[in-house]
Amino acid sequence: xxxxxxxxxxxxxxxxxxxxxxxxxxxxxxxxxxxxxxxxxxxxxxxxxxxxxxxxxxxxxxxxxxxxxxxxxxxxxxxxxxxxxxxxxxxxxxxxxxxxxxxxxxxxxxxxxxxxxxxxxxxxxxxxxxxxxxxxxxxxxxxxxxxxxxxxxxxxxxxxxxxxxxxxxxxxxxxxxxxxxxxxxxxxxxxxxxxxxxxxxxxxxxxxxxxxxxxxxxxxxxxxxxxxxxxxxxxxxxxxxxxxxxxxxxxxxxxxxxxxx
DNA sequence: ATGGTAGAAATTCTA
Numbered sequence: 398x399x400x401x402x403x404x405x406x407x408x409x410x411x412x413x414x415x416x417x418x419x420x421x422x423x424x425x426x427x428x429x430x431x432x433x434x435x436x437x438x439x440x441x442x443x444x445x446x447x448x449x450x451x452x453x454x455x456x457x458x459x460x461x462x463x464x465x466x467x468x469x470x471x472x473x474x475x476x477x478x479x480x481x482x483x484x485x486x487x488x489x490x491x492x493x494x495x496x497x498x499x500x501x502x503x504x505x506x507x508x509x510x511x512x513x514x515x516x517x518x519x520x521x522x523x524x525x526x527x528x529x530x531x532x533x534x535x536x537x538x539x540x541x542x543x544x545x546x547x548x549x550x551x552x553x554x555x556x557x558x559x560x561x562x563x564x565x566x567x568x569x570x571x572x573x574x575x576x577x578x579x580x581x582x583x584x585x586x587x588x589x590x591x592x593x594x595x596x597x598x599x600x601x602x603x604x605x606x607x608x609x610x611x612x613x614x615x616x617x618x619x620x621x622x623x624x625x626x627x628x629x630x631x632x633x634x635x636x637x638x639x640x641x642x643x644x645x646x647x648x649x650x651x652x653x654x655x656x657x658x
Numbered sequence: 659a660t661g662g663t664a665g666a667a668a669t670t671c672t673a
Contacts, residue, residue: 406673407665431673433665458666459673510673548673599673600663644664647673 398468398499398657400426402544402614403635403650404507404597408432408439408463411646415465416443418635422652425468426498428505430546432461439463454494462492462507462545468499477532480525493529500658501622502536506545511566519566522548526575530582536619537583540658543617546648549576555612557595557604567613585623588616588651592629597648598636605636614651625655
């Protein structure tokens with residue numbers, strides 16, 4: 398089974414790219430972030446006509462997550478127990494969507510950006526991560542993947558210029574500790590060993606052309622899932638503005654292959 | 659310290 402995660406930066410503006418990506422790489426399950434649409438704006442008939450099941454969650458024009466699967470999409474859950482506002486349909490920060498696809502529980506996650514360390518959104522980010530880790534601890538004994546945009550650079554190598562990120566989000570010790578807590582708790586980051594390099598390049602200042610990016614998109618697997626990973630890669634071509642006739646997302650997709658159970 | 663680009667929506671917000 399081949400799964401992928403991609404911060405698509407608007408699903409409606411890039412639906413053609415999504416369909417081409419699914420076909421190009423023969424993807425079974427695709428988790429999307431920053432769909433920038435509410436559910437009712439995403440019928441996605443084209444995907445359904447091609448045999449994909451679709452689940453989407455979004456309450457505003459900024460965030461939103463989705464799952465696209467051709468190997469089943471069962472037990473869809475919006476958010477997770479313990480998340481701030483969980484169970485409240487008006488909650489605008491519920492950036493998690495889970496479903497069971499082909500026997501694997503997959504969560505499409507958009508971790509809050511944090512904005513700046515002194516911003517309330519930063520404290521919210523750390524709190525959100527703590528609550529996610531608590532909820533996710535119950536999923537460790539099943540084949541589970543926590544995939545998406547974590548908005549954290551776990552190491553200095555994941556930043557093109559650490560000095561430029563002093564006092565910025567994504568690299569603070571508290572954020573890195575929050576990420577490390579997942580690993581200490583038994584989750585395995587399964588992409589790094591197979592797929593070095595960045596996954597995000599800012600639109601500004603020709604960051605992609607100069608390979609000045611960040612590695613912030615990850616796949617964390619439970620032990621049963623991590624044991625099935627055979628390889629992974631980052632589809633940098635999807636981020637390359639010189640390829641294709643439409644503008645790319647600022648993130649590249651990350652693809653992971655799983656051996657049969 | 660600022661601004662650069664992109665998307666959604668509607669004059670600004672978010673990333």
